[in-house]
Amino acid sequence: MPLLEVDGLKTHFFGKGGVTKAVDGVSFTLDRGEILGIVGESGSGKSVTSLSIMRLVDHPGRVVGGTMRFEGRDLLTLNREEMRQLRGRRMSMIFQEPGTSMNPVLTVGFQIGEAIRSHERVPAEEVRRRTIELMDMVGIPDAKQRLRQYPHQFSGGMLQRLMIAMGLALSPSLLIADEPVTALDVTIQAQILDLLKQLRDTTDAAVLLITHDMGVVAETCDRVVVMYLGAIVEEAPVTELFDNPKHPYTQGLLGSIPSIEEKVDWLQAIPGTIPNPTDIPSGCRFSNRCPKVMDVCHKIDPALLTVGEEHRVACHLYEEQESRDG
Amino acid sequence: MADPMLQVRRLVKQFPVEGTRDVVHAVTEVDLDIRRGETVGLVGESGCGKTTMGRLVLRLIESTSGNVLFDGQDLSTLSGSALRRVRSKMQIIFQNPFASLNPRMSVDEILMRPMRIHLRINGSERSQRVAELLEKVGLRPEHRSRYPHEFSGGQRQRIAIARALAVEPQFLVLDEPTSALDVSVQAQILNLLKRLQREMGLTYLFISHDLSAVRHMSDRIAVMYLGKVVELADAETLFEAPKHPYTRALMSAIPVTNPRLRRERVRLTGDIPSPIRLPSGCAFRTRCPWAEKRCAEQVPTLKDEGGQVSEHLVSCHLVAAGEEPRV
Known part of the structure; x- marks a missing residue:
């Protein structure tokens, strides 16, 4: 099927x-x-x-x-x-303009974590660990530091990687x-x-x-x-x-x-x-x-x-x- | 060089960053000649300075330093009527035909206006000329009384081309002229621009991020990275035997419309650095897979690496020393 x-x-x-x-x-x-x-x-x-x-x-x-x-x-x-x-x-979706798909006043770590939190009850430490893992997977260097940054601190290509990480958060x-x-x-x-x-x-x-x-x-x-x-x-x-x-x-x-x-x-x-x-x-x-x-x-x-x-x-x-x- | 129409000499443009002493290095010491009747392609990714170059050569913005000579005349020394006379010989087509046409003017008015300013011909001659222009760009006579919103993107770009041609220019800057259009319509516009060039002997500066369109249109191609020309060669040579590591990466990144040719790529890591704080030495070294110590220490200059037949300028320490890696 x-x-x-x-x-x-x-x-x-x-x-x-x-x-x-x-x-x-x-x-x-x-x-x-x-x-x-x-x-x-x-x-x-x-x-x-x-x-x-x-x-x-x-x-x-x-x-x-x-x-x-x-x-x-x-x-x-x-x-x-x-x-x-x-x-x-x-099922999840990523769009053409990664910049406009993210909230500018929240850190990227929070936003990726939100994709997990909105569907699963997991402790904060676990969310953080999985967020870092996802950012690593889509090729964002220094994930540990960068999850505290905001969307405007990323380039277009990096934002699209973040969107993909968010889309893949729950496999x-x-x-x-x-x-x-x-x-x-x-x-x-x-x-x-x-x-x-x-x-x-x-x-x-x-x-x-x-x-x-x-x-x-x-x-x-x-x-x-x-x-x-x-x-x-x-x-x-x-x-x-x-x-x-x-x-x-x-x-x-x-x-x-x-x-x-x-x-x-x-x-x-x-x-x-x-x-x-x-x-x-x-x-x-x-x-x-x-x-x-x-x-x-x-x-x-x-x-x-x-x-x-x-x-x-x-x-x-x-x-x-x-x-x-x- | 044979009969250059446009000569660009050590052209520099820096934009101030508000509230700081920083500047954006948009264009840094660019030399470029454009010969009568040829198309020079200018390629590069966003922020490389290609659009700024297009504005500078028409003096739509003022350069920080350096010169642009059109037919031997330095544009920066001209003003008033002398500048206006030169301007009628050079025109520009912009990317977005939805923004570059006045929505309150009919096609007739859009085409008449530049003629009133630049050409000494009477009303009936102008009207006759509008009809000729419409035919030239593939629009119908009844289109002249309509307004921009009544046209599709491709048709609007035809109007913009007709407007540029209205004052009998010799040189056109084409700034991403097909990037806002659907693929099937892009081809129509590229064909039209080529045909007009042959019929009217026009000279083009074709600015685009689309490498396949640039190859299709250009006789020679200049590749820009962070405000500098890093490689310049005839179109064939540049695509068959690119030398600069950036050009090679760019070429291998183009999606090829042949699924049997999914190629190994020269992978570039990282992003384009900020044009406010340029890397020392070679601006490309932070992303270059072959960067060495000297690349951070010395700024490379454009050197002719070509054979006897044609010029092939490359700005790279490794290429200059004959040490670039083979792939």
């Missing part, structure tokens, strides 16, 4: 201007010890997906459909207190990292990504890595889900996705990135701009920007088809292939 099973998730926002279908029928699974990347641009619904799993979607947003099973439990049937128990203890089985390195410099990014991989190896926690950066995906993830305007357009193991991208959007995304290895004259940009999520094109949601668009694409929303081992794609181009093979 997978650690997390999301099936047909729909999270919509009911604003004054109408309904925004931020997440509209998303299904995927995540196993223990696996790093799954959810990659997409603005409006893709990748962050709302992760907030839905944590049950942290606020008014005017609401999960309106689908199921989410985590460690065998149906998340949508849990009450507030049961959900609070789960968050922090079994959760799922860590959701929402753009964890986007705000960091590239040499610091590399350190944090290495740390995430190393923690996955040592603790067997699963990581759901939300990012817009294909480079981060290639370096870190085992499997990838590509989202566009609230839906999954492609899903594959990481090497398969980069070797053999099927969806025209995935192809465009990869063609948009200048390569470090070889210099090309022109990038294959995707034409047009991402539509407003309140105004999703009919049929295939990528149809108005797709270079391979066909008549059917404007009419029918394509379903996810299996096109290879663990490789799924939502595109009419591959329908014939599937009916031939299947």
Whole structure:
């Protein structure tokens, strides 16, 4: 049984201007010890997906459909207190801006300790010992001294390490990292990504890595889900996705990135701009920007088809292939 | 050097720290030439001084010491109309197109205004020119009466580019022009900037923390660390055979979009030191895996380590002595 099973998730926002279908029928699974990347641009619904799993979607947003099973439990049937128990203890989340996620007037030691104290009754000395252990684990030097310091005395990279320490305080089985390195410099990014991989190896926690950066995906993830305007357009193991991208959007995304290895004259940009999520094109949601668009694409929303081992794609181009093979 | 358009000489910028006698050493003794028609990339991490450099070469801020020469003219000696004349030849594109366009002005007004100040042409010529500019940057004629909030980030950056081009500049500072945009839109803007450069013979200073974008755009690249240029070479050489330990670490930290190439990294430990209290000797020595005693004692200078063909400047004691470790 997978650690997390999301099936047909729909999270919509009911604003004054109408309904925004931020997440509209998303299904995927995540196993223990696996790093799954959810990659997409603005409006893709990748962050709302992760907030839905944590049950942290606020008014005017609401999960309106689908199921989410985590460690065998149906998340949508849990009450507030049961959900609070789960968050922090079994699943935790780190965000893009580590600076704004911490309280500036409390020491970092207190804040990491709080993650422990709010879920377990343990003596102060034990909390202190575990806090130091956690800070050591995420690579903060002089933990004994530094736990008495305040967030502003740490750099961005160090703060993200502290956030990870806090997230791991109670050894959760799922860590959701929402753009964890986007705000960091590239040499610091590399350190944090290495740390995430190393923690996955040592603790067997699963990581759901939300990012817009294909480079981060290639370096870190085992499997990838590509989202566009609230839906999954492609899903594959990481090497398969980069070797053999099927969806025209995935192809465009990869063609948009200048390569470090070889210099090309022109990038294959995707034409047009991402539509407003309140105004999703009919049929295939990528149809108005797709270079391979066909008549059917404007009419029918394509379903996810299996096109290879663990490789799924939502595109009419591959329908014939599937009916031939299947 | 062949036909330099911009010459930067021993440029220094220090910002005072309020309430103290300390200063932030934003830019320290930088020399840089930019040739007519080329793109020089300026890369480095936050706080390295790259954005300050962009402001200094346009004299948007005053330097503490040193000179910037544009077409042989020292900008610091100019004032009034002479400065304004030079300014129309140099323009800047900022990172955030949501902040750099006046929300109360229509596209028409945004593009007309710099022409009124800098160009001696009449109203109908200006209007004609707005139409040409919109076409050049890939916007439609009906866009001219709209306001910035009606556009996406990518389209706004197109407007900012059109505005910069309105006064017929020769030199553009591009300060992280695509960093605020979605990946699929970034590529459109990079392609547009490249095409405009070819069509109009523009010269670019391309400032970015994104190494792959810098490689894509640049002929030559300068790497900055804590206010200094530590390495300068043509783009190919810098990526194929970086010499400075910092450049090597930077290159190996870039996430490669190929999962088969998860590489061993030159690991940097620790954080960038405070630009208020710079380390003695080489500023990079506190994070350099190969630092030695002499690195703390002497400040290294940029030396040409290249072959006959092209210049390859590196500021490192070990490289100068031919003792840098092979990886």
